[in-house]
Amino acid sequence: MAGNGGRGRGGRRPTLEEVAARAGVGRGTVSRVINGSPRVSDATRAAVEAAVAELGYVPNTAARALAANRTDAIALVVPEPETRFFAEPYFSDMLRGVGAELSDTEMQLLLIFAGSDRERQRLAQYLAAHRVDGVLLVSVHADDPLPDLLAQLEIPAVISGPRSAAESLPSVDSDNYGGARSAVEHLLGRGRRRIAHIAGRLDVYGAQRRVDGYRDALRDAGHPVDELLIVPGDFTDEGGRRAMTTLLSRHPDLDAVFAGSDVMAAGARQVLREAGRRIPDDVALVGYDDSAIARHMDPPLTSVRQPIEEMGRAMIDLLLTEIADRRPAASRGVDRHQAVLPTELVVRASS
Numbered sequence: 270m271a272g273n274g275g276r277g278r279g280g281r282r283p284t285l286e287e288v289a290a291r292a293g294v295g296r297g298t299v300s301r302v303i304n305g306s307p308r309v310s311d312a313t314r315a316a317v318e319a320a321v322a323e324l325g326y327v328p329n330t331a332a333r334a335l336a337a338n339r340t341d342a343i344a345l346v347v348p349e350p351e352t353r354f355f356a357e358p359y360f361s362d363m364l365r366g367v368g369a370e371l372s373d374t375e376m377q378l379l380l381i382f383a384g385s386d387r388e389r390q391r392l393a394q395y396l397a398a399h400r401v402d403g404v405l406l407v408s409v410h411a412d413d414p415l416p417d418l419l420a421q422l423e424i425p426a427v428i429s430g431p432r433s434a435a436e437s438l439p440s441v442d443s444d445n446y447g448g449a450r451s452a453v454e455h456l457l458g459r460g461r462r463r464i465a466h467i468a469g470r471l472d473v474y475g476a477q478r479r480v481d482g483y484r485d486a487l488r489d490a491g492h493p494v495d496e497l498l499i500v501p502g503d504f505t506d507e508g509g510r511r512a513m514t515t516l517l518s519r520h521p522d523l524d525a526v527f528a529g530s531d532v533m534a535a536g537a538r539q540v541l542r543e544a545g546r547r548i549p550d551d552v553a554l555v556g557y558d559d560s561a562i563a564r565h566m567d568p569p570l571t572s573v574r575q576p577i578e579e580m581g582r583a584m585i586d587l588l589l590t591e592i593a594d595r596r597p598a599a600s601r602g603v604d605r606h607q608a609v610l611p612t613e614l615v616v617r618a619s620s
Contacts, residue, residue, distance in 0.1 A: 283324040291320035305374030306593045307586045314377045321600045341586065342377045344401045346392065348415060349408050350384035357504065357532055357576055358560035362405055363429065366581025374589070376402070383415065396422055403588045405429070411472045426589035427584045430475045431607060439591060443575035443585045445475045448612035449482025450557045452573055455614055457490050461525035461553055465498040465536055467512040469529040476501075479529050479557070498523065502533045504595040509536025511610045517544055524552055525620070531556035531572055538566065538619075559613075568618035575612050583608055 279500045294313060301309050301318040315383050321327070344368060347354050354360045364380070369379055379401065383392045396404070396418065403425040404416060405415050409615035419426040420438065428440040466483045469476030484494045497519050502508030504542075509528060513536065517524060526541075534556035539547060546552045548568060556563055559574030587606055 277458040278467070281461045283326045283327075284294070288317065288320045288324055288326050290322060290493070292316040301593060303375075303588075304593070305371075305376065306589050308593055314424075340400055340402050341375055342379055342401045343371070343403050343405065343585075344379045344381050344396075346381045346383055346404045346415065347388070347407050348383045348410070348413055351382050353384075353505065354382065356506075358562060359530070359558055360407065360604070363581045364520065364548035366578035367585055368581075369578070370582040370585035373385050376589075384550060389415070395420055398426060399424070403427075403592045405588060407582050408473070410470070411474065425588060427588045427591065429580060429584060430473070436607065439587050439606045441580050441587060441610070442475060443577075443580060443610050444612045445478035445575075446482040446485075448488045448557065448573040448575065448614070449479040449527070451612070451614040452557070452567055452571075453486035454490070454556060455571070455616065456525045456527065456553055456620060457492070459525075459553060459620060462492065463498070463520060463523045464525040464527060465500070465516045465517070465520065465523045465530040467509055467526060467533050468499060468501045469504050469533075471501050474530055483527060495520075502529065502536075504530050504533060506532050507535040509533030510540050511536075513537035513540035517541075526552060527555045527557075529557050531558045531560045531566075531570060534570055534572075535562055535566060538570075549620050551616065555620050559615050563615070563617070566619070570586055572615055573612050574615050576610050580610060583610065 270303040285296055285299055289296045292299065294317060295388060299317050302314050345364065347360065368378060381392060383389045396514060401424070404419055406428040409416065409428050409430065409432055413432065416426065416428060416432065416438050417482065427439045429440070429442065431440045455462060464487070466480065468480050471477055480499060487494050498516065500515050502512045508541060512533065513526070516526070517540065526537055526601065528537055532555055538554060540568040541548060541552055548554050556570045556572040563570035563572040587608065
């Protein structure tokens, strides 16, 4: 029957129930496999896929979406200006992971920027119309109202990094604290003692955790924490330049810098060179993200690698699970899932 062009007995299309009977599973299980839900065992998925192939079953996506009140669309929402999205490798790597994980499903991905008040208002109206099945939120600030709006609208959502330690939404993050500790411990191990930190925006929880890791690594090694050696940036090249200029004016004798992103490290390097400081002879430099910028910098930049593509994949897996069971977590009696992926220090010539 596999060669019947998707037609069953009498030329009609095979039904979902017939696929379920052939595979020996329930109708809901077949639906989950077809929708790409991760909540199905490999053996069950293989049985359903075999039944689909044998019967020549072709899903009627429009009818299925209408009957289930589904749109088969997911929005990746970035509450940042478009210029930052295209300037930072973090976002493109995240998008790559999300797209790769969605490629085996029938979901469409929408990229939406919400960096201005007008864009946020337009997005709120769009989401209120329930035009997407779920939302991925990337680069969320502590005071961002979007996560609470999604909760009010009961739209499944996953964010890339919690807003705080008390985050209520499912999130996927890297070990920001551990990554920062490893960077500072590496610099201490190389004999550096006046280690500055160019932090990210401190209304971002991940940036706060990197500052915590920086402080604790110094304290645990018996070194006092000089708060004047911590200057916040904004994850941009220009922010790195401004912070580095401030740090040199405060502590001209600093001998190492840990930057909260590779982009800020690139800005810091420019200021150090203009000031006649050799890297790493005079000042060791470490970044964060292990992006292409780190590999192509002169000298190549030591950086903390966070698995950004894997984070994107994990966010999709988690969101599909939320969509498959749209009831709020409180009514399900389960905790919101908070995934934290490991980081790794990649040592290069800059340190």
